[in-house]
Amino acid sequence: MTRWVALLPTEAAEAYGTAATVPGVSVSTAGPDLPGGLSGTGATWDLTSDRSPAEIAAVAGLPEPLDTVALVPVRSRTAALSGPRVKRTLLLAVRPGTPDGLVALLERDLLAMPGHIPTIRSWALSHVDQALTPSRWTHVWEQEYADVEGLTGEYLGHPYHWTCVDRWFDGEVPGAGIVEPRPAHVFRWSDGPVLTSG
Template sequence: MRLETAQLRLHTGICEGMPDLEPVLLDRAKRLPGLHRVALGRNLPGSWGAGDYTLDLQFKPAPPGAPADASGLAAALDDIATVDHVAYRAIAGGTRADQLHDGVWRTLMFRVRPEAPPWQMHALEQDLLRMPAYMPGIRNWRLARVLSPGPWTHVWQQEFAGADDLLGEYLMHPFHWGRVDRWFDPEFPEWTVEAISHAFCPLATSLIDGHNHKEETTP
């Protein structure tokens, strides 16, 4: 499957003009060719560097050799929102709660500094993937590298049972501040990440587990 995620920033005044906005957004997304599954969530207070909504898309496999293209959604939503959109390939992940319902979906898009040596990027990736071992509140997780052109290089996604697990254990954990934060802080010699977008929204059912199971095709 081809995976894509997007941050949607609504145009000014669009909510007043479209009271049934979320069904409209979903309807537009469902028209994209080859779509298999779509999920939309309104970002919660505390998100930053992000949009108003997080949209996740799962497509049927593209033909071999086809380039990653994240332009179709931007065109479909041009009169409603600006779209910060990436296609990506998962490099690692895991699940603890394959039947998670009514949780919280967190998406961190980030950009590795072009000057950073390869060993720093790989060390950063490994530290991110070590976080679930220290934080049981991370129920499911996935780290991916971006394939499409644009400002982002990685997507780091997690699923939680509730926002307290993200805002409490995850963001305040000693492993986060003592180990992971050095890759994101320009005051550290290991500074690797120069920009981030942090968003979290309600999650009806697990998206990470769903990518590993047969799903009903979106009409």
Template sequence: MTRWVTLLPDHSTDAYSKAAAGPGVLGSSAAADLPGSFGGTGATWDVTAERTPADFAAEAGLPQPLDTVALAPVRGGYVPLRGPRVKRTLLLAVRPGTPRTLVGQLEADLMAMPEHISTIRSWSLSRVDQTLTPSHWTHVWEQEYADVQGLTGEYLGHPFHWTCVDRWFDGEIPGAGIVEPRLVHVFRWSPEPVLTSR
């Protein structure tokens, strides 16, 4: 069973969700990205299944998803949250040739964020499984929030974000700017958990 993050056109979420209904699927959730998202293609589809999102699309006669990554989880945290929530996904790529020690420091700083930022509920850091989905992307950083303000307010404006995490994304900081400038930062509503305790 693998969890996949897939980028779709925003007008096709219902069709892809229906395509993934059936045996061998633990979860499928798709919705249009909210204003303020950037780098995506209009909608995000999260699928946990034995088969790839491309397989579901082909069987249903749908166009192939615009971008898909298979997730190899590093670590995550589950916090129960009732009702709808905002699911945020960040796709990033570490520059080729970056020493493993620096990649480990980036990962550690991302995983420390929930200890400092109270609006983060469930969260997950994954590496992209390049054997299943060869990709430009190397990591996927995901969180759930009770509302949009939890992401656009406390998360993006928190001192820990700006002092400890943002340096990895700043190419002008020698020895620290290891993340390539191109990013996908998308967030959407989900009626139920995407990041679960499973």
């Protein structure tokens, strides 16, 4: 089984709910992106399947996703949270030629965030599987929150975010600005868990 993230047009989000019934799918949840995101396409589809999102969409009679990445887990944690939650996805691209040591430091700082920001519940950091889904994206950083304010307030406004993580996204910081401009930062409501240990 592979976990995938796909970006969809807004009007497709509800229809993709039918994909959960396709053989080979263990998790399928989609929803329209909430206001305040960046570089999304309108909706996000999270899928765990032994078939690609394009294959699942074809079987279910749905349009092909606009952008798809297959995920290779780096590290994750599942936290108990009942009921609806906000699922946030950040797709980012590290600049070509960046030394491995700097990439490891970026990953270290991302993975340290849950220890500083208590509103982060479940989370996962992944590399993009370039063999399955050749992509401009290199990493996917995902979290779940009890509400929107946990992301837009506590997470985005936290001192750890601004002092330790944001520098990797700022091309004017010497030796640190290794992330390409315009990552995709999208978030949506989900009725239940998206990031699971299974």
